[in-house]
Amino acid sequence: MAESMPDSRSGDPGSKASIWRRVPAGAPEQTLAKIIIVTGTPGVGKTIIGKLLARKTGSTFLSLGDIVRRNRLHKGFDRRSGSYIINGRAVEKKLQKYFEDHREKGMVFETHFVSSIIHKTPGVVAVVLRLDPVVLARRLGARNWPKRKIWENVEAEIIDLSLYDAFKVLGKARVYEIDATGKRPGNIVREVLNVLSRKEGWSSKSNWLEKYDPILLSKRIL
């Protein structure tokens, strides 16, 4: 099973060169994971940051939506959530293929969820973007989303849903949390490159429950 595949970071000799790549000038170290998953609640900035990160690292940017549309991996449309229902098994298989094909060039993959489509694979790390729930609510409001849908996503952000989703699949050593609140995209990408090159794994960056009372927040939003 993929879960028990050898990990080059713990010394699997043959595959090391294909898993790490050179970091652009200015970054503190010279190697970086080849496959970087950018995840987080809708609206946190995954597309903007993911594309910029791909440009900076000379890798290919792809989103879950791109893969689903390009390969017709959906099973219909869910009117309630206003989104396509994806075929998880088919997406997982296709993604593995994309990851394999991009082992040399590298790939930044944007997805708002990790479990059921990604499994623990050598050379795969996840960056979880976090955003202050009030800023997030404002951004989603600007997309004209219904209040209920805004609240569902704010709630997910408050309870660290994306972070735990990534932990569950990849473990804390391959997950990097970045608080994007009040930062320019260029600075966020610099921070991402920095933490990835240090390879120290997760350290806590946000605690929205310390900052906000969910009941009061829901009254502001709903």
Ligand SMILES: Nc1ncnc2c1ncn2[C@@H]1O[C@H](COP(=O)(O)OP(=O)(O)O)[C@@H](O)[C@H]1O
């Ligand atoms: N660091 C940032 N500062 C200001 N606005 C941002 C930042 N990151 C994203 N945005 C804006 O927030 C909105 C959502 O960004 P997007 O990248 O589409 O998020 P996601 O892909 O996570 O849904 C966009 O309008 C984008 O321009």
Ligand SMILES: [Mg+2]
């Ligand atoms: Mg996006």
